Amino acid sequence: MSFDFAVILAKAPQILAGLGVTILIWVAGTLLAAILGFLVATARRYGGRLADLVLSVPVEVIRGTPFLVQIFLLYFGGPYIGLRLDPIAAGLLGLTIYGAAYYAEIFRAGFQSVPPGHSEAADCVGLTRMQTILHVQLPEMALLVLPPSMNMAVILLKETALLSLITVPEMTMTVQAIGSQQYAFVESIVVLALVYWALVELANFLGRLAERRLSTYSA
Amino acid sequence: MTQPAISVRNVSKRFGDTLVLKDINLEVPRGQVSCLIGPSGSGKSTLLRCMAFLEEASAGMIEIEGEALGFSEKDGKRRRQTAAELRRTRSKIGMVFQQFNLWPHMTALGNVSMALRRVRGLGRKEAEARAMAQLVKVGLEARAGHYPSQLSGGQQQRVAIARALALEPTIMLFDEPTSALDPELTGEVLNVMRALADEGMTMVVVTHEIGFAASVGNNVCFLDHGQLLFHDTPETVFAAPRHPRLEQFLDTYLDRGAQMLR
Ligand SMILES: Nc1ncnc2c1ncn2[C@@H]1O[C@H](COP(=O)(O)OP(=O)(O)OP(=O)(O)O)[C@@H](O)[C@H]1O
Ligand SMILES: [Mg+2]
Numbered sequence: 001m002s003f004d005f006a007v008i009l010a011k012a013p014q015i016l017a018g019l020g021v022t023i024l025i026w027v028a029g030t031l032l033a034a035i036l037g038f039l040v041a042t043a044r045r046y047g048g049r050l051a052d053l054v055l056s057v058p059v060e061v062i063r064g065t066p067f068l069v070q071i072f073l074l075y076f077g078g079p080y081i082g083l084r085l086d087p088i089a090a091g092l093l094g095l096t097i098y099g100a101a102y103y104a105e106i107f108r109a110g111f112q113s114v115p116p117g118h119s120e121a122a123d124c125v126g127l128t129r130m131q132t133i134l135h136v137q138l139p140e141m142a143l144l145v146l147p148p149s150m151n152m153a154v155i156l157l158k159e160t161a162l163l164s165l166i167t168v169p170e171m172t173m174t175v176q177a178i179g180s181q182q183y184a185f186v187e188s189i190v191v192l193a194l195v196y197w198a199l200v201e202l203a204n205f206l207g208r209l210a211e212r213r214l215s216t217y218s219a
Numbered sequence: 220m221t222q223p224a225i226s227v228r229n230v231s232k233r234f235g236d237t238l239v240l241k242d243i244n245l246e247v248p249r250g251q252v253s254c255l256i257g258p259s260g261s262g263k264s265t266l267l268r269c270m271a272f273l274e275e276a277s278a279g280m281i282e283i284e285g286e287a288l289g290f291s292e293k294d295g296k297r298r299r300q301t302a303a304e305l306r307r308t309r310s311k312i313g314m315v316f317q318q319f320n321l322w323p324h325m326t327a328l329g330n331v332s333m334a335l336r337r338v339r340g341l342g343r344k345e346a347e348a349r350a351m352a353q354l355v356k357v358g359l360e361a362r363a364g365h366y367p368s369q370l371s372g373g374q375q376q377r378v379a380i381a382r383a384l385a386l387e388p389t390i391m392l393f394d395e396p397t398s399a400l401d402p403e404l405t406g407e408v409l410n411v412m413r414a415l416a417d418e419g420m421t422m423v424v425v426t427h428e429i430g431f432a433a434s435v436g437n438n439v440c441f442l443d444h445g446q447l448l449f450h451d452t453p454e455t456v457f458a459a460p461r462h463p464r465l466e467q468f469l470d471t472y473l474d475r476g477a478q479m480l481r
Contacts, residue, residue: 117320120273121379124314125334125386126306135337139324 007182008175008191018174019195025088025170026160026199029095030153036096037103042133044104045111055104062101067159070094075166091163091170099156106148110141143214150207154200161196171195222285224249224390224421225270230279232265232445239265241445243279247390247423252416254432254453255425257442258468263425264317266442267394270423271314272305283311283390313383317395319375321367327354327378328363331385338386353381357411373404377411384415391415393424409435429472433457441465 008015040059044052062070071094078085085093114137122132164173172192179188225247232240239262247253255263268274270281272289281288288308290297300308321330332350335341341349354360357377367375376396383391393412397405409431416422416435426432432439432453439456441449443464449456457469 115318115320117316117318118322121314121316121320121322121382123273124271124309124312125382126310126338127334128306129302131337135333136322140322142324 003187003190004184005187005191007184008178008187011178011182014174014178015171015191015195018169018171021088021169021174022157022160022171023199025092025095025163025168026153026157029092029160030099030156032092032096033099033152033156034103034149036100037105038107040100040104041107041111044108046129059101059104062098063105067094067098068162068165070098071162071166087163087166087168090166091160091168095156095160095163098159099152102152102155103149106145106152107141109148110145111137113144114140143211146207146211146214150203150210153207154203157199157203158196161192221249223247224284225423226282227266227270228280228282230266230269230276230281232262232269232274233277239445240269240276243447245440245447245450247421248437249389249421250419251437252422252424252435254436254439255423255442256427256429256432256439256468256472258471261442262445263442264394267392267423267425271312271392272309273314283308310386311389313386313388313391315376315379315383315391315393315396317398319367319372319379319399321375321379321382323367326364326366327359327370327374327381330367330378331382333382334386350381350385353384354378356384356414357381358407371404372400373407376400376408380408380411380415390421390423393422393426395425395427397426397428427472429457429469441468443468 040055044055047055071090074083074094074097075085075087075090078090118136118140119132122136127135160168160170161172163170164176167173175188175192176185179185182188223246225245227243227245227247230240230243231238243266255266257263265274269276270283270288272281275289280290280292286308287300289300289305291300291304292298321327322333325333328347328350331353332343332346335346335349336343339346351360351363354363357380359374359377359381362370362374362378365374367378370378376399380391380396396412397408400408405428409428412422412424412431413435424431424436436453439449439451439453440447441456441462441464448462449465456465
């Protein structure tokens with residue numbers, strides 16, 4: 001038995017299209033998840049006890065169930081409540097919700113890491129709650145939340161492979177289809193692994209770059 | 220009679236089951252330095268924090284230059300001020316903390332100019348020019364571009380004072396501003412405070428520096444177990460302490476205070 005990567009590489013344009021979908025869903029989903037997670041963490045901290053309690057439920061449920069189960073529920077169960085989404089929309093929404101639950105926890109820890117005196121000082125000079133969050137708390141927690149945030153981004157990238165199971169034409173689905181058409185299943189899996197790994201390394205590199213930029217002020 | 224800068228009326232504060240402030244009545248006169256002294260845990264910080272509405276009094280009222288702080292009373296009912304109302308009343312107050320509480324991701328100039336930009340809405344240039352003037356006042360213009368982590372404790376506290384002064388409050392509150400400092404650094408901070416007092420700033424200073432209270436204070440309040448036991452001139456309080464609790468307290472701190480006077 002011999003490996004034949006040529007048949008896979010011959011389909012490079014298709015693979016790139018799949019890669020494009022993967023990157024699109026990953027980047028958009030991660031950004032939306034981080035924003036939604038930040039809003040949830042802010043609401044839990046400043047929205048009163050009731051908001052904290054109410055929001056803790058979805059966060060715990062989402063963190064306590066597999067991503068695959070969630071996207072199946074969303075894609076196959078959605079229509080029962082009138083939520084009919086095409087695969088890409090369902091995939092993006094699913095990834096956003098899933099990631100948001102984790103980002104909410106990351107930012108919750110971030111808020112806790114900022115000494116209360118720092119926001120009291122902001123209150124005393126007349127900053128609004130929103131200004132304090134944006135100009136004091138968020139930049140102060142940045143260095144702390146960056147590593148777990150990048151880690152989460154990497155996890156989300158790898159989770160996008162599961163979106164092939166709800167027929168999102170992303171990279172895993174595309175490459176696997178090529179592999180079975182061309183009778184080069186193992187080769188296709190190897191190519192997949194390499195591309196995901198390259199993306200992860202790229203993400204890690206960008207994360208380290210950001211970390212270095214942020215750490216200028218901490219002596 | 221002129222209106223006091225701050226009037227504290229029947230203020231009590233409880234944390235859970237413990238009553239930390241017991242029916243405090245106090246008028247802080249304008250243009251004077253009022254020092255709050257008392258043993259650890261007696262409620263000094265809590266009282267000062269109530270004056271900035273960082274703590275809500277459980278009962279009673281605090282007025283800043285005649286305006287209710289945090290709560291307003293209408294037809295005998297206590298209503299919480301909106302965030303905007305609170306900001307307006309609080310704008311008369313500058314607060315200096317024991318732990319400085321500078322924002323670590325901003326330079327000294329950034330810390331001082333922040334409120335000028337975000338609250339006053341000044342442009343960067345104008346805000347930084349005014350912030351620089353405050354830094355000159357505390358003798359730190361040469362450190363404007365330094366981050367807090369690159370400054371000594373005394374320098375950080377002076378930046379914090381400049382930050383509190385930036386919006387030109389009429390009242391400055393200090394919570395043990397030198398307690399977190401090495402002894403050789405307390406002088407530079409006390410000097411800045413002395414200069415402020417000389418300008419006629421209304422100041423409330425929680426302090427263990429008996430020397431400062433005696434030499435700069437116009438009046439001294441002695442808190443013990445949440446009660447305001449004494450409120451008098453420093454001469455009376457320090458020269459002839461007649462209350463056993465006060466004597467006991469002074470015995471503990473006077474040695475340190477005597478050193479400061481030199
Ligand atoms: N947030 C809080 N929750 C519960 N108890 C508190 C809180 N803040 C203060 N206390 C309690 O209230 C009492 C008064 O505290 P406060 O900090 O006002 O004392 P202090 O006179 O400033 O003491 P120190 O000289 O040590 O700073 C203490 O018994 C303290 O434990
Ligand atoms: Mg205290």
